[in-house]
């Protein structure tokens with residue numbers, strides 16, 4: 001029997017993964033609202049450190065605001081022609097809020113075993129300590145020196161910048177899930193980091209401490225949209241066997 005027939009998820013995954021391209025010009029076909037809801041719903045299943053899900057997906061639905069956000073994306077055609085814009089926002093404050101919600105869920109759960117509850121409480125307490133004391137700006141200086149001596153320490157989630165980097169890093173997985181879920185529905189996307197973070201933050205009224213890692217444009221590719229030839233490094237350049 002053909003292995004593809006035995007593993008239909010693989011064929012479906014590969015098709016969606018290959019369909020996803022950075023599309024920079026969309027036609028005017030609207031995306032059904034339930035499709036956007038469905039792919040944002042899938043993004044909720046993305047993994048995150050300590051399951052703290054330190055991000056928000058801002059679905060910009062008001063046409064006037066969408067136009068302003070598109071302009072803040074340095075006038076990129078992908079943004080201007082997108083049917084929908086999703087702004088991915090992350091912050092340690094969102095992680096702290098998740099921790100409180102999760103703790104309340106654990107306390108009130110009638111299905112979780114006591115052992116399991118204890119494990120989650122300890123786990124959350126550890127993360128809250130790192131995000132609390134560890135998030136103080138003083139650590140940024142310590143991290144900066146430590147990372148100079150030991151560059152592998154650069155990504156420690158401490159200090160105000162380190163903890164924001166940590167939050168943003170976690171939001172990457174949800175972002176990619178949005179784009180792959182869109183691809184599975186043959187909806188195109190373009191991840192964009194070319195935007196004015198200050199303008200987008202102001203337009204969305206984001207609280208201080210938020211970082212915006214990506215604006216995702218969604219739509220259906222225009223017939224004559226420029227799609228670059230797909231180039232990737234050879235596998236033996238990327239995959240290092242030990």
Ligand SMILES: Cc1cc2nc3c(=O)[nH]c(=O)nc-3n(C[C@H](O)[C@H](O)[C@H](O)COP(=O)(O)O)c2cc1C
Pocket residue numbers: 020021022023024076078190191192193194195214230
């Ligand atoms: C973090 C990130 C930021 C990006 N920013 C932009 C952008 O601002 N504008 C744009 O046209 N493409 C942007 N891209 C798309 C990349 O150029 C594109 O993914 C890459 O060239 C590979 O092409 P492919 O996605 O079609 O495979 C971005 C991609 C990522 C992951």
